[in-house]
Amino acid sequence: MKPWHPSLFAHWYAVARADEVGPRPMAISVMDRHLALARTGAGALIALEDRCPHRHAPLSAGRVSGDRLACPYHGWSFGADGRLCDIPGLPPDIALPDVRVHAFATCELDGFVWLRPGRTGASEPNAMIRATDPNTRRFLWRTCWPANVVDAMENFLDPMHTHFIHAGLVRRDDRRVPATVGFHTTAEGFTVEYHGMPSQSGLLYRLFESKRIVERAHFAAPGSTRLEYAYANGSRVLIDLHFTPRTQDTTDVFVALHVEGRWAPAWAVRLLAWPFLKRVNAQDTEMLRLQAMNKQRFGNRNGASTSLDIVRGALEQFWTNGEWPELPTTREVRMML
Structure with a gap:
């Protein structure tokens, strides 16, 4: 199994919906x-x-008692700092052994529980998510993709597969238009901005959107991604996916949808938009499964890339080296989108 770069453990990762803990x-x-x-x-x-x-x-098979987590086998209980607090059956005049369990830093942000798997590192999750207004959140969801974290994030941020995997839903191959794409590095990752795309050729745009004035994709290390759409009527939609690798081949995906400045109650999103989003997720999941299976069959060979593969290099460098790569501040790419 390929080892994870030690620096990756110093970051924060979404690990659960707050309401399911x-x-x-x-x-x-x-x-x-x-x-x-x-x-x-x-x-x-x-x-x-x-x-x-x-x-x-496994302590996950145990139970919470007050402010402690108790083991299901013999009842040893531990505090949030990992300190052993009690051994049932031990006489009161006998001191507890100096035993601890590794404890992890946690916090709640934008409807999710975040965790830092390293003992030291960043004091809080990335600024992009900290700046999000929870009052605009309309939807929370979690799923799991059978893919390496880089393949999973590239899938979400890559527009070029949408004409085929989501044909008719997101884009249509016979309705491509010229677009200029700007790639800009940031302190925490990068932003990709699409110019010349006031509309989109798929059914989702026709049903739920209006004329766009901004279309951007964002990445904030280690695993937060965002699609941002701003509209001529002053509204804005943010689709956030946070990627947390369980293993090299399995990635948890935590989804939040924010809507600003337009009518979109949570019930309407679930009733009207969710069936389409669920379909898009199923299509991506199946393609990622096929991709992972074939990479295993052929020994995980390096893939060929062109200028259209805007984000792959940056994502690979970060997850391989554990730090943000030195890339040009700005570059532009022309494509038919």
Whole structure:
């Protein structure tokens, strides 16, 4: 198995929807590190390595008792800092052994629980997500894609596959128009801006959108991506996907939809837009599955790229080296989109 670059563990990753984390522990994995996540009786988050140091039972199969997480095997309980707090059956005059479980930093942001899998590193998640107004959020969802994190993120940020995988829904191959694309590096990642695209040729645009004045794609390290659409009527839509690799071949995807300045209650999004978005997700999931299977069959050979593959190089460099690559500040690409 290919090892993860140590620097990647210093970042924050979405690991769960905030509303699905309760007193019943849940097992999560981030880059092959396995954790138990739960809420204490007071509602605080507790995230510990999913292994009791006594006899190695999974803490995710245990239970929360007050502000502690107790092992299901012998009841050893641990605080949010990983400190051993109690051993049932141990006489009160015998001191507890100096035993701890690795504890992880957590926080809640934009409807998700975020976790830093390293002992040290960034003090909080990326600025792009911290700046998002939770009052504009209309939709939260999570899924899992059978793909490496770079392949998964490229899929979301790549417009060139939409004419084929989402033919008719997102774009049509027979309705391509000239577009100029600007790639700009930022402190946390990059922005891709599309010029000359006031509309889109697929059904989703015709049903739910109006004339666009801005179309951008964003990446903020390590795994936050965003599609941003601003409209002539003053409204704006943000589609955020946060990618968290469980393993080299499996990636959790956390989705948030924000709508600013237009009518879009949550029930309407679920009733009207969700069936189409679910279809798009199913199409991407199936293609990523086929891609992963074929990469395994052929030994994960390097792929050929052209100027149309705008984001692949930057994503690969970050996830290979664990740091933001030195790239030109700005470059432009012409394409038929």
